[in-house]
Amino acid sequence: MATTIKKVSLVSSNIICVYVAYALAADDDLVIETKREALEIIIVELAYKVIQRFKHRIDIDPQKITDSWEGKDVCTKYKGFVCDTHPKYKEPAVAGVDFNGYNLGGSKFSLNDFFEQLEDLAIFHANSNFFAGAIPKTSRFKYLYEIDVSNNKLYGQFPMEVLNVKNLSFLDLRFNKFYGAIPSGLFDYLKLDALFINNNHFTQELPQNLGSTTALYITFANNKFTGPIPKSIGEAKYLLEILFLNNKLSGCLPYEIGNLRNLTVFDASSNWLTGPIPHSFGCLASMQFLNLTGNQFYGTVPEMVCKLPNLKKLSLSDNYFTQVGSECRKMIMKKKIDVRMNCILDLPNQKSAEECRKFFSKKRNCSEQKTMNLIPCKNNGDHLWNATAETLSDQISTVPASAPRTYDALIPHKL
Numbered sequence: 001m002a003t004t005i006k007k008v009s010l011v012s013s014n015i016i017c018v019y020v021a022y023a024l025a026a027d028d029d030l031v032i033e034t035k036r037e038a039l040e041i042i043i044v045e046l047a048y049k050v051i052q053r054f055k056h057r058i059d060i061d062p063q064k065i066t067d068s069w070e071g072k073d074v075c076t077k078y079k080g081f082v083c084d085t086h087p088k089y090k091e092p093a094v095a096g097v098d099f100n101g102y103n104l105g106g107s108k109f110s111l112n113d114f115f116e117q118l119e120d121l122a123i124f125h126a127n128s129n130f131f132a133g134a135i136p137k138t139s140r141f142k143y144l145y146e147i148d149v150s151n152n153k154l155y156g157q158f159p160m161e162v163l164n165v166k167n168l169s170f171l172d173l174r175f176n177k178f179y180g181a182i183p184s185g186l187f188d189y190l191k192l193d194a195l196f197i198n199n200n201h202f203t204q205e206l207p208q209n210l211g212s213t214t215a216l217y218i219t220f221a222n223n224k225f226t227g228p229i230p231k232s233i234g235e236a237k238y239l240l241e242i243l244f245l246n247n248k249l250s251g252c253l254p255y256e257i258g259n260l261r262n263l264t265v266f267d268a269s270s271n272w273l274t275g276p277i278p279h280s281f282g283c284l285a286s287m288q289f290l291n292l293t294g295n296q297f298y299g300t301v302p303e304m305v306c307k308l309p310n311l312k313k314l315s316l317s318d319n320y321f322t323q324v325g326s327e328c329r330k331m332i333m334k335k336k337i338d339v340r341m342n343c344i345l346d347l348p349n350q351k352s353a354e355e356c357r358k359f360f361s362k363k364r365n366c367s368e369q370k371t372m373n374l375i376p377c378k379n380n381g382d383h384l385w386n387a388t389a390e391t392l393s394d395q396i397s398t399v400p401a402s403a404p405r406t407y408d409a410l411i412p413h414k415l
Contacts, residue, residue, distance in 0.1 A: 043086060047094040047118060048072050051081070054114040060105035060130065086120060087143060096123040100148070101413060105130030111149070112136045127151050127172070128413045135159035148172040150196065151412040158182050158202070163189050172196040174219065175412045179203065187212040196409045198222050198243065211235030211256075219243040219409045221267070226250065229268070234259035234376070241265035241406040245291070249273055252366035258283040258376045265404045269293040269315065275366040281305045283377040289404055291315040293338070298364065303327045304375075306337065317341050320351070320359050 051074065055066050068079040075083035075092055082096035097118065110133035115124060123146040132153040138144070138161045145167045155177035162171060163185045169192055178200040184207040186195070191214045198221040206225055211232030217240060225247040233239075234256025241264055249271040257266070258280025264287060274296040282304030284290070289312060290305075298320040306314065306328035314337040321342040324332065331337040332347075340349040343356035350356075366372060408414040 043089065043091060043093045043120070044074055044083075045072070047081075047120075048074050050114060050117040051078065057106045057108060058104055059107060059109075060103065062103050065099075065102050065104065082123075084122070093120045094118055095121060095143075097121060097125065098123070099126040099129055101128045102126075103129060110134075111154075116140065122146070124148065127415070135161055137161050137164075139164045141165050142167075144168065146170040148415075149176070150415070151175040154178065158186075160185075165190075169193045172409075172415065173200065174409055175199045177201060181205075182207065184209050193217070195219070196406075196415070198409055199412075206230055208232060214238055216240045217242075217406050217409075219406050220247065221245045221410060223247055228252070229254060229257075229273075231256050233257060236260065237262070239263055240286075241404060242267070243406050243409075244268040244271065246270040251275075252368070252372075253278055253281075255280040255368075255371040255374050255376065257281065261285050264288045264310075265406060267291040267406075268295070271295055273297065274364065276300070276372050277302055277305060278371065279304065279373050279375050280371075282308070283375055284308060286310055288312045292319065294318045296320060296359070298322065298343075298359075300325070301328050301337075301339070306331050311336065314338070320356065322356075 051069060055069050058066055065079050068077055071077060074081055074094060080097060080099050080102065081094055082098060083092045084095035085091065086093040109130050111131055112133065116136040116138060119140040120143060121141065122143045124144065125146065125148040127148055128151045130153055131149060132155070134156045135149065135154065144165050147162060147165070147168065147170065150172045151174070153176070157180040158178055159173070160183060162168060163183065168190050171190070171192060171194070174196045178197070179202060181204040182197065182202055187207060187209050193215060194217040195213070195215045196217070196219045198219040200223055202223040202225060204225070205227030206220070206229065208230045209232055210230045211234060213236050215236070216238050221243040222245070227249065228251030229244065229249060231254040233254065239260055240262055243265070245267045246269070249268065250273060252275030253268070253273060255278040258278060261283065263284055266287065267289070269291045270293065272295065273292070276299035277292070277297060279302050281290070282302055285308070287308050288310050293315045296319065297316070300323040301316065301321055303325040306325070314331065317338045317340040319342050321339060321344060324339060324344060328337060332339060339347065341351055343351055
C-alpha cells in the first residue's frame with residue numbers, strides 16, 4: 001500500500017506553522033492522530049521558546065520559580081504557567097500565566113516580548129513583581145479575559161492597548177505609576193466585571209459615560225481625579241461596590257446615585273465634595289457601607305438614609321452637618337453612624353463654633369439644588385416622587401450581609 005505525505009499549513013494568530021504528517025492513505029484515524037500530536041508540539045513549542053527568552057531576563061527570583069523552567073514539558077513542570085485545551089484546535093496550550101506574589105525582576109524587566117507573544121492566553125496574573133515600562137500591544141489576543149498587573153513598576157498614560165481586548169472582563173492596574181486621564185472607551189468598549197485602577201497618578205475628570213459600565217466592582221481610590229462624580233453613574237445598573245476615596249473630586253453628589261438599588265459599598269471619603277446628602281440615598285436598598293468622611297457636606301442627615309435596612313456603617317465624620325433626627329440618633333447610639341467633627345450643637349466631639357461659623361459665612365449651594373429632595377424610587381410608574389421613610393419601607397427588603405471586596409484592592413498584594 002502506498003504511503004501518502006500530506007503537508008499541512010496551520011495559521012494561528014499570524015504565525016504560520018508548517019509540519020509534515022506521514023500516514024497511510026487508507027488509515028484516516030492515524031492521519032488525525034498524527035496531526036493532533038504535531039499540532040500540540042507546535043503550540044507548546046512556541047510558548048516554550050517565548051518562556052526561555054523571558055527567563056534570561058530575570059535576575060531576581062527569590063522563590064526560585066525559574067528553576068522549574070527546564071526541559072520542554074511546560075504544561076506539567078513549569079511553575080507559573082497553566083495549560084488547558086485550546087478552544088480552536090482542541091489540543092493543550094499555555095492558557096494562563098500566574099506570577100502573583102513571585103517578586104520576579106531584572107535590570108531590563110518589562111512585559112515586552114513576553115506578554116504579547118503568548119497570544120493564546122486566557123488569563124495573565126502578575127501581581128507583586130517588578131515589571132516596568134508600558135503594557136505592550138494586545139491586539140492579537142483572542143481569548144484573554146483577565147489582566148492583573150497590579151503592584152508593579154509600570155508607568156505611562158492609561159494603556160489604551162487594553163481597549164482592544166474585546167473579551168476582557170477583569171482589569172487590575174492598581175499600585176503602579178500610570179498617570180493622566182482615563183479613556184471613555186473603558187466604559188463603552190469593554191464589558192468589565194471588575195475594574196481596579198486605584199493607587200496610581202490618574203488625573204482630570206472622570207468620563208461622563210461612567211454609567212455605561214457593566215462592572216460590579218470599581219476602585220478609583222488614591223488617585224488625583226478632579227471634578228464632580230458624573231450623573232450617569234445612576235445608569236450603572238450592575239454596580240455593587242465603588243470606591244472614590246482620597247481624590248480631589250468636587251461638587252455635589254448627583255441624586256442619580258439613588259438609582260443604584262444593588263449598590264452595597266459607596267466610599268467617597270477624603271475628597272472636596274459638598275452639599276447635602278441627596279434624599280435619593282434613601283433608595284439605596286442594598287447599601288451596607290456608606291462613607292462620606294472628610295468632605296464639606298452640610299445640612300441635615302436624611303432620616304431615610306439612617307433607616308436603610310442593610311446599613312452596617314454610615315461614616316459622616318469631619319464634615320459640616322448641623323442636624324440629625326431621632327432615627328439617626330438611634331444609629332449613633334448603636335455606633336453604626338459616626339458623626340464626629342461636624343457642627344451638631346448638642347453632640348460631643350464636634351468642630352469648634354469658630355470653624356463652623358467660618359464655613360457657613362460663605363454662601364453654599366448646589367447647581368442642581370432642586371434635585372436634592374427628589375427620590376428616584378419607582379412608585380406606580382412615577383420616576384420621581386417625594387417619599388418618606390415610611391412609604392419606602394414596603395419597597396426595601398433586607399438582604400444577607402456580605403464582606404466588601406473592593407477594600408481588599410487597597411492592599412497591594414491582595415485580591
